[in-house]
Amino acid sequence: MTHLTLNGKPVHPAAEIYVRDAKAGKLSRREFLARTTALGVTSAAAYGMLGLSAPVQAAAHAQQGGTMRMQMEVRALKDPRAFDWTQMAFVTAGWLEYLVEYNSDGSFEPMLLAGWDINDDATQYTLNVREGVKWNNGDDFTADDVARVITDWCDSNAEGNSMAGRFAALIDADSGVAIDGAIVVVDANTVQLNLPKSDITLIAGMSDYPAAVYHASIDREDPSRTPVGTGPYTIESNEVGVKAVLVRNEGHEWWGYAAGKGAYLDRIEYIDYGTDPSAWIAAAAADEVDMFYETVGDFVDVVEGIGWERSEVASGATIAIRPNQEAEVDGMKPYSDKRVRQAIAMAVNNEVCLELGYANRGIVARNAHVGPMHPEWADVPAMAYDPEGALALLTEAGMQDFEMEISSIDDDWRKNTTDAVAAQLRDAGFNVKRTIIPGSTFWNDWTKYPFSSTNWNHRPLGTQILGLAYRSGEAWNEAAFSNAEFDALLDEANAIPDADARSEVMAKLQAIMIDEGVTIQPYWRSLYRHAKPGFVGWDMHIAYLPQIYKIGMAA
Structure with a gap:
């Protein structure tokens, strides 16, 4: 029975435990906020439980009106349930909340x-x-x-x-x-x-x-053709690979105005400059854009050289370079053999991937796709780096002469990280072919490549990301990993509200991920966004979520 109340109403019993653990230093502030607000406690009340005041939102200092131009890939839209890149949601967030x-x-x-x-x-x-x-x-x-x-x-x-x-x-x-x-x-x-x-x-x-919450009249092939929603904007144009434009919906009384939510800008333009960050820098220098969707790798320092402001957040965002266990190559399934997958993992030093792929702007990970930023993370050791042992294991599997084709998009950090993996495999004696695919076509069948790299966003819970990416048969299970024990443990973990108790099950899940060689998940990324001075509310989001209603021009 709980003794903790808010406004005279009892809160979930777990909240009292979370308050105690936070005050004892067992929970970080982020973990505490995630756990308590997920139970239905408001963030202001959660801060109050710790004797703190909720932070003032920067967008509260915005003026009404103005235009913001963001560099961003403009991708084809589809059924929101099937959105697989946040850039799609940045467009529909104008009207779909x-x-x-x-x-x-x-x-x-x-x-x-x-x-x-x-x-x-x-x-x-x-x-x-x-x-x-x-x-x-x-x-x-x-x-x-x-x-x-x-x-x-x-x-x-x-x-x-x-x-x-x-x-x-x-x-x-x-x-x-x-x-x-x-x-x-x-x-x-x-x-x-x-x-x-x-x-x-x-x-x-x-x-x-x-x-995203959509109206019954939605056009699932292209929601921009039926922009019925609850949000403050509507779409003026949407040209894939070129530009998308949102404008204030003057005929709609958005609920957020009365709630003090913002929607300060009159116009938002997303302009596509491709996947080469040098083109983004050129656009910024020419005053063609006001901010980036994201700044990556070595370009973080470059863009600050032109006087733009930085927003940085440590996150659970990452890259996965994974073999597809069900992919057929020349009539066989080369990555269905656990020894082949283990050999790949043993041949790659994740510290090298972080240095060469992302300019050391993050922390090394352990190929489990769960990390210290997740409340239920368990401190399970990584598989040892052993390139000689890797080649021996590959030879034992009879695959020492097999050519592994590793594909990636043609951008900066994802290409560089995948290059680092391929180079280390070659150094270990593997036969490797690198294929680089233009961004305009890479995403069409991103789950189907036999061996490729994909970026993954931060998720609040470790069980959440494991369920999305590795549960048998899921739409985003690009590794085609299917393991009954893993699925059962995931269900068990999701039924345990207390994160400390859940971590005991998570330890087993992480151990399976590592032992099965499901993926090379080499590092956790710090995320960056830059904007020219004069804008507020544009901070880089830990999970890239499209909170565009918070962005405005400084008052």
Whole structure:
């Protein structure tokens, strides 16, 4: 029974434990905020539990009006459930909003939800829908809309729908759709989620970029053709590979104005200069853009030479250079053999990947895709770097003469990191071919390459990223990893609210990832964004989430 109350209302029993651990120094502030706000505690209240005041948002010092031009790849849009790059969400964020927002300080904030409650064992979620919200076509936004979208998220039969991985606990394994009775509209402003098993990750899943809330009239092939949403902007133009433009929707009374949320700018332009950062620098020097979507590698120092301001955040963003275990090459599946995958991991020094691939702007990782920034991380040792042993193991598997083709996009840090992996494999005696693919075509089949590299965003929970990327059969499981023990342990971990107890199961999950040689995940990245002076609210987000309503020109 909890003794902790807020405004006279008892909070989740776990919150009292989190307060105690935070005050004892067992939890970082980010972990504390992530854990308590995921339970439904507001970030202001969570800060108050520690005797602190919530930080003042920089965008509070913005003026109304103005144009912001951001360098960013402009990619083709599709069904939001199938969004696989945040650049897509930066465009649709003008009119498609989210139930929940995840912030760089670790907190979860209600957006189209006014709040939520979770029972003690995380088997029932009560979602309180924000009242007074309108779609920009005049329709009321209600609990029916929330239930409709969550039902869509639970359709694992929909092509590319990664949201099904985030809501797996609500999905019937036989039909591939939501379990009867799992999503209940209680009244016009309340939705209840009834889970057959505990799952602590749903609020985090609602905040991820493919979780945009869309109207029933959406054009799933290109949402920009039917820009009905709840947000403050609409789309003026969207030319893939060139430019996309959002403008204030003057005919729509956005709910966020009354809530003091911002939406300061009148116009937002995303301009595509390709994948070569030197072209971005040239655009900045010529005053063709006001800020970058992201600044990478050695170009961090270069752009500061022209007087732009820096925003930096340490994150769980990373790169995975993975063999696809089901990929066929010349009539065989070369990476289905665990010895081949282990040999690859043993031949690569991750410190070299960080130095040559990302100019040492991060920390070394251990190929488990879970790290110290995740609350349930366990200190499991990496596989030893042993290039001689790697070649011996590859020879034992009869694959010493096999040519491994490793593909990557033609950009800066991802190409450089993949080059570093390929060079080390060659140094160990492996037969390696490097293939570099233009960004305009690389993303079309990014999950299907036999051996390639992909960037992955930060996620608040370690179990969340393992479920998205490595659970059997998931849309984003580009390694084609399928392991029944792993899947069962993941379900077990997601049912444990306390992160310390969950870390005992996570240790087993990390050990499987490392032992199976699932991927080379060499480092965790610090993320950077630069902007010319005069803008506020543009800080680099820890997970690249498109909080464009916070950006404005300085007052």
